[in-house]
Amino acid sequence: MSVEAELIAPAELGTSVVSDKGESIAPQAKEAASGLLDQGDAMTSLAQQAPSVVERMQDFLLVGGPVVWILLGFSIIALSIVLVKLWQFALLRPESNRDVTQALALWRAGEHGQATVVLKRNRPVSELVYIAMRGVLNVRQDMDLLKDELERVAALRLNQLRALLRPLEVIATLSPLLGLLGTVLGMITAFQRMEAAGNQVDPSVLSGGIWQALLTTAVGLAVAIPVVVIHSWLERKVERVAAVMSDSVTQVFTGQQISVVAEPELEELKRAA
Known part of the structure; x- marks a missing residue:
């Protein structure tokens, strides 16, 4: 190679x-x-x-048309209110009564000072229970005035929790009605076009007018249904807070009386034995 x-x-x-x-x-x-x-x-x-x-x-x-624009504005307002209320409930946690339960147990056990210490007074129920305990411990406090003060504070806190719920109720009520109004106005427009067309009626004119009219009803229901659900849920939360307030304050007064009455009954049972 x-x-x-x-x-x-x-x-x-x-x-x-x-x-x-x-x-x-x-x-x-x-x-x-x-x-x-x-x-x-x-x-x-x-x-x-x-x-x-x-x-x-x-x-x-x-x-x-304008009906859908109004419903769009309603939806934005409703969403803003819901976000504000969720932030308020998350911040206050009004339904959390673990500290109230602990304080009432200490109260019934006679540890009154410790019962007032464990309460978180930034919450509505805890604040009300604290006022009731301090009023009961103050021997110079008039019970009638104390109950009036408790009713005033309870009404104030519940009104704060119910704030902005009325606009939600109004939006939930008006949205389907506005949708129905838009449907009626759309049907009127569709039949006016049919009348103007005379004998040469195009079915597409009627069908197009009908679906345009029904669009407002669909938008109204789409806005109203979630608003009704959220409004009912928030209203139920406020009702539960009111029930817990009433029950807890009642336990403050009855717990003090039960602890006083229990000692004579115990002595009678010992004698009978």
Whole structure:
């Protein structure tokens, strides 16, 4: 073999190896490129769908007319009120009565000072129980005045918890009525178009007017249903807080009397035995 052949043979061998590697890598590169193209197509389709949803919402607002705009405003107001009330209840935790239960147990056991210490007075029920305990321990406190003060504080705290619930009730009541009003107005418009068309009535005119009219009813119900549910839930929470207030304050007064009466009865039972 000549020197030129020996030099050419390794070069040809290297070229064949490179070509084999290139042929093995090529399908993987094609698959990766196709995957990137598919992802790009998916992102493009999502980008195309996003404006379509926004445009559809705009079309609903334009088709529904002022009634849908009013219902949209109602939904924003209702959402704001719900967020404020959830923040208020989460901050006060008015239904949490673990400290009240512990304080009443200490109160019945005669540890009056410790009972007032464990109460968290930033909560409505705990504040009311603290006022009742301090009033009972103050021998110079008039019981009638103490009960009036307890009623005043209880009414004030319950009114704070009920704040903004009335607007929710109004929105829940008016939303379906506004939707029905929009439906009636839309039907009137549809029949006016039919009358104007005369004998050449196009069914699409009537069907288009009907679905436009029913759109307002659907929006009104969509706003009213969740507002009714949330309003009932919040109202029920306030009712439970009022019941816990009444029960806890009553236990403060009865617990003091039971602890005083229990000792003579115990002595009588010992004598009878």
